[in-house]
Structure formats: structure tokens, C-alpha cells
Amino acid sequence: MARRKNGLSPRHKKILAFLESYQQEKGYPPSIREICDYTEISSTSVVNYYLNQLAEMGYIERSSNVSRGINLIKNAKGIRLQTVKSAAERLLEPVINIPLVGNIVAGEPMPVPPSDFSYYDPDSGVEIARGLLPENDSTEQLYALRVFGDSMIDAMVNDGDIVVMKKVDQARNGEMVAVWLSDRDETTLKYFYLENGKIRLQPANPLMKPIIIEDPNIVEIQGKVVLVIRQLA
Amino acid sequence: MARRKNGLSPRHKKILAFLESYQQEKGYPPSIREICDYTEISSTSVVNYYLNQLAEMGYIERSSNVSRGINLIKNAKGIRLQTVKSAAERLLEPVINIPLVGNIVAGEPMPVPPSDFSYYDPDSGVEIARGLLPENDSTEQLYALRVFGDSMIDAMVNDGDIVVMKKVDQARNGEMVAVWLSDRDETTLKYFYLENGKIRLQPANPLMKPIIIEDPNIVEIQGKVVLVIRQLA
DNA sequence: CTTGACAGTGAACATTTGTTCTGATATTAT
DNA sequence: ATAATATCAGAACAAATGTTCACTGTCAAG
Structure with a gap:
């Protein structure tokens, strides 16, 4: 051929x-x-x-x-062209607005929105294309935090970065979570692993060593990191 | 009459x-x-x-x-109709589709789209909400690369991250750029500073030391980093 | 080298389609 | 009522346009 x-x-x-x-x-x-x-x-x-x-x-x-x-029907970029959007398409909004509820700082507890946070200040939101998010599931459970300070660099997260979180109270192995370590009064972003009753918190930076926590009660899971965004000038 | x-x-x-x-x-x-x-x-x-x-x-x-x-031009109700979105309307699009043109690896030159790359394969695009991008200017000049390997961790960029680049051939001080260092055959992401005829390439990680380059000809600027995105499971 | 799919040329042909013309009918102002 | 204007019918014509075909050139696999 x-x-x-x-x-x-x-x-x-x-x-x-x-x-x-x-x-x-x-x-x-x-x-x-x-x-x-x-x-x-x-x-x-x-x-x-x-x-x-x-x-x-x-x-x-x-x-x-x-x-x-x-x-x-569609152009070379694969974008569908249509004069009028159908009602069904309108439901699939391409952009969702995620509330930016505050800063995340290593030294203090991070803000977590209440379980019912349907309303928030619209001008302090982060626009995210739906395609960037893992699933179309429960966008209601999402909120965003701005990283304050250099204390998260071991999580490969910089000062000024935006982390999009999902409200969860339990984490599965391999997920990156925001946790509050009550014994050392610290908020941190780590990969979560539960092994033999111990919790291993693994930094994103492969050069850093993990934290092993014997007593799972010390770890308060605040949310699961869904997306990290860094905007540059 | x-x-x-x-x-x-x-x-x-x-x-x-x-x-x-x-x-x-x-x-x-x-x-x-x-x-x-x-x-x-x-x-x-x-x-x-x-x-x-x-x-x-x-x-x-x-x-x-x-x-x-x-x-x-307009229907009986006097409403203007348009079959295909005009360029002006395209600026108002909430989501823009940025071509994902390849991988960026430290050890080899990064792919750069040709100067006229208005069209590309639609199946490999990254959807970005316009609100995340700095300006409404020249979205045509944007392209995206997937980071391959751990070699960019000093730029606080992880394996699998997506960097959105803007085609530029000159950088201004303080911008993060992708450069090809011809003397050491390496692609790297660094903050760019031109000082007294020398180029200082500053890693994003504040713990790392900068690279000072005496001969600016060694540095080939491939593009300017506009956005870094990390998607997590 | 041969072969076959792909890409391209040029022309002829058939159909679709816009335009124009003549004339008829309808509506309204005076 | 009468004239002027608007609306309509049908046909013929010319142009625009889609379709098809025979033929040529290119490239890569067998």
C-alpha cells in the first residue's frame, strides 16, 4: 500500500x-x-x-x-460549529467557576468551606475548563486555595499557585491530599498511603523523604488535590 | 400609490x-x-x-x-444571526483549545510549532479557561507541552505536568522561559534575567542556585511559560 | 522492477439555479 | 370607476455548478 x-x-x-x-x-x-x-x-x-x-x-x-x-460540521481543530446551541449543550457548560475560599499556609489550618457552600463570592472564583477536571462528577464539592509562602515546595507547589481541592474525609492510596497534622500544627500537601495501619505521607518531590505516621488520628484529611495551577506573568 | x-x-x-x-x-x-x-x-x-x-x-x-x-443577516424578529463565530466572538469564548504539540524532556530539544500553526490535529488539545490566561492577546501563539521525566523538578515542574507556552524569541527579565542550552545539550525551564550582558537563569525552587551564562549566544529561547497545570487522579 | 493506492489534470456533460420577460390578477388611492 | 402600483404565473434562457471520465504522475511496499 x-x-x-x-x-x-x-x-x-x-x-x-x-x-x-x-x-x-x-x-x-x-x-x-x-x-x-x-x-x-x-x-x-x-x-x-x-x-x-x-x-x-x-x-x-x-x-x-x-x-x-x-x-x-467541525473545523480542522475539531471544534463543532453551530448557529444555535441546543439546550442539552448549554447544560454542559465548558467552564465551571470554583470558589477561591482562601490561602493555604503551612503554619495554620486551611480554610474549608462548609458542607453546604452553594453560594460564594463570584468575583473570587477560579475559572476551570471542564476538560481539565477528572470527571463530570459533583463539581459542587470543589473549592480552590491559593498557596501562601514557600512552605509547600516539597509538594512541588509554589508560592502563588492555586490548588483545586475536592471535599473528602477519607483518602485512597495514591491520592494527593491536604492534611492537618495536629501534633505539629501544620498543614501540608502529600501523597497519601495507608499501609499496615500506618499512614505514609509522600512528598511529590521524589528527592524528599516520606513522613511515616504511627497514629492515624493525628492526620486530619481536609481534602483531595484535584488540580494545581501556576500562572506566570 | x-x-x-x-x-x-x-x-x-x-x-x-x-x-x-x-x-x-x-x-x-x-x-x-x-x-x-x-x-x-x-x-x-x-x-x-x-x-x-x-x-x-x-x-x-x-x-x-x-x-x-x-x-x-437578521431574522423576522430582527435578531442578528451568524453561522460561524467571528474572530471577535472567538475572543469571548470561555474555553480555548491549545494544541499539545509534544513532550518536553531535559535531554533533547523541545518541539516548537511552526510560525504558522493555525491548524493542528484536534485530538490532542488542552482546554483552558480563558480566565486563566494573562491577557486576551494572540491566543494563536500558544501551545502546550507535556513534561516528561523528573528532570524539571528544580523548576517546580513534575513529570506529567502540562506547561502552556507562548511563542517568543526574546524574553524579558523575570519571565519563565524554556531555553535550549547548546553547550550542554539541554532543555530547561528557568526564570530569565539579562544582567550586564550575562544571562542568569534562576530556578523556580528558591533552594536551588542560578546558572550564570557569560555568552548569551549559548541560550536559545524557545518560548515563555504562561501556565503550568498538574492534573491529579 | 512492478504494482497499486494516492494525487492531480483537463475536459465534457448534465443538472441546478438565478435572471428576465410577457402577461395576468389583485389591491388601493383618487 | 379608473389608474397606479403591487403581486403573481409560467416559460425561456444563460450562467453557475456538481459529476464523471480518461489520462498522467508520484510514492512506497512487495
Whole structure:
């Protein structure tokens, strides 16, 4: 077999880009010959050839024997194009706003929102694309904290970073959690492991050594870290 | 003079409604004869007649001698319609999709997209809420890399983290940049400072010492780090 | 080297489609 | 009622447009 192209060739992309911009500008799709001109393809049959490929790949829909019968479904970036959003799509908001409830400092207990924190100050929220979050489950249980000071560097978390937390009271092995160590009055971010009745708190930095805690009662799990975000100038 | 109609006749409205629903369903405008069928007008000339009126009233735009050359500007309620989002509207998009172009590894040059990379494979993108990005400027210049290996821990960046980069060839003091050090064949993320003709590359971890580079030619700036994201299970 | 899938050219053809024309009918102002 | 204007019908025409076909060139696998 000859060349096996998986994705979109430059011509596919150029045609898709033209379909989008033309439709944008004119309000109706281009004819095959207009695509010829723009893409500098001399033959209508070649454009027809590519259009059929794009249709097979689901980027466009074609109608037989219809002038300009091209329906642009998604562009080269895979973004669906639609004039009107359906009600179902509106429910899947692409961005969720997570309340930024305070700072997390090593030396003092971290703020935890009440179990029912449906309302919060809207201007102190963090916008997160839904695609960044693990699941579409229970976004209600999420809150964010700003890291204050350099005390979390062993968790690979910097001053000013934002950690998105999920309210949990129990952690599973391997999850990164925020814990309050009552014996040393300290908040810390560590990977959690429960082994033989002991708790091992493992720093994210592989160069650092873990903390082994004999008495699990000392550890108060405040939440599970879902996302860490660092914004730079 | 005969009837003095200010507003839209039922036929005008019916045609406009058809234009909207047809465009919505098919993705391209109807032909005059298709409008005939729907509106139960037996003559193409009559539809043509009404279309010209609608064009004069600013509801549509027509292109001469172009099949289906109808651009629906506003519907009967005067609401502006747009099939494809304009560039201005795209700026208001709550989520932007940033291409994930590859891995960044200390030991080898990092991938940098070409200067014109407006299109890329859609299946490997990172969704970022616009609110997380510094400005609304030039989202075209952004790309993302996945960190591979533990070699960036001095930049407080972990294995698996995603760094969002902006294409720049010059850095300003205090910015975190990805640089290729040609003398030691290494890619690294550091804060950039140009001082007295020397370049100081400062690790994000305050415990680490900076690298001072006497010859600025050794440093190839690959991009500026805009955002670091760490997703946890 | 041969082969076959892929990519491209150019032209011919058939259909769709916008335009125009003649004429008829309807509505309204005077 | 009459004239002027608006609305409509049907057909013919020309242009735009999609489709198809024969042919050529390219590239990689066997």
C-alpha cells in the first residue's frame, strides 16, 4: 500500500479553513470552483475528491447535486460549529467557576468551606475548563486555595499557585491530599498511603523523604488535590 | 400609490423563517425553487421579487448569479444571526483549545510549532479557561507541552505536568522561559534575567542556585511559560 | 522492477439555479 | 370607476455548478 495518511493533509486543512472563513464572510458555502481558486487546485475533480474525504471523516456533510451543498460540521481543530446551541449543550457548560475560599499556609489550618457552600463570592472564583477536571462528577464539592509562602515546595507547589481541592474525609492510596497534622500544627500537601495501619505521607518531590505516621488520628484529611495551577506573568 | 406596507408581510416572514430553519438544518441556504416549494409560491420570479425586497430592507444580502447566494443577516424578529463565530466572538469564548504539540524532556530539544500553526490535529488539545490566561492577546501563539521525566523538578515542574507556552524569541527579565542550552545539550525551564550582558537563569525552587551564562549566544529561547497545570487522579 | 493506492489534470456533460420577460390578477388611492 | 402600483404565473434562457471520465504522475511496499 502507498502512503497512509492518518490526519488531515495541508490541503484538507486549507479547504476547511476556507470553508469556515468563506461561510463566515458570505453567509453561504463556496462553490467547488471557488475552492479551486483559493486552494490553487486547478481541477474541480480534485476538490470534489477532497470534499468527499472530508465528508467521510465527518468534517462536512454534502448534498448531491446541490450547488454549494456543503455543511461544515467541525473545523480542522475539531471544534463543532453551530448557529444555535441546543439546550442539552448549554447544560454542559465548558467552564465551571470554583470558589477561591482562601490561602493555604503551612503554619495554620486551611480554610474549608462548609458542607453546604452553594453560594460564594463570584468575583473570587477560579475559572476551570471542564476538560481539565477528572470527571463530570459533583463539581459542587470543589473549592480552590491559593498557596501562601514557600512552605509547600516539597509538594512541588509554589508560592502563588492555586490548588483545586475536592471535599473528602477519607483518602485512597495514591491520592494527593491536604492534611492537618495536629501534633505539629501544620498543614501540608502529600501523597497519601495507608499501609499496615500506618499512614505514609509522600512528598511529590521524589528527592524528599516520606513522613511515616504511627497514629492515624493525628492526620486530619481536609481534602483531595484535584488540580494545581501556576500562572506566570 | 397602492398599499403602504411598513413591516413584513406574512410571505416575507415565512421566507425569513424558512431561510433560518433551512440554514440551521442543512448548513447552507436554500435555492429559489426550494423556497418556492416551502412557501407554496409557484413562480421563481415571485420569490426572487420578495428576496430583493428583503435585501432592500436589510434582512438578507444577495450575491448576483450565485447559487444559494443568500446571506441571512437578521431574522423576522430582527435578531442578528451568524453561522460561524467571528474572530471577535472567538475572543469571548470561555474555553480555548491549545494544541499539545509534544513532550518536553531535559535531554533533547523541545518541539516548537511552526510560525504558522493555525491548524493542528484536534485530538490532542488542552482546554483552558480563558480566565486563566494573562491577557486576551494572540491566543494563536500558544501551545502546550507535556513534561516528561523528573528532570524539571528544580523548576517546580513534575513529570506529567502540562506547561502552556507562548511563542517568543526574546524574553524579558523575570519571565519563565524554556531555553535550549547548546553547550550542554539541554532543555530547561528557568526564570530569565539579562544582567550586564550575562544571562542568569534562576530556578523556580528558591533552594536551588542560578546558572550564570557569560555568552548569551549559548541560550536559545524557545518560548515563555504562561501556565503550568498538574492534573491529579 | 512492478504494482497499486494516492494525487492531480483537463475536459465534457448534465443538472441546478438565478435572471428576465410577457402577461395576468389583485389591491388601493383618487 | 379608473389608474397606479403591487403581486403573481409560467416559460425561456444563460450562467453557475456538481459529476464523471480518461489520462498522467508520484510514492512506497512487495
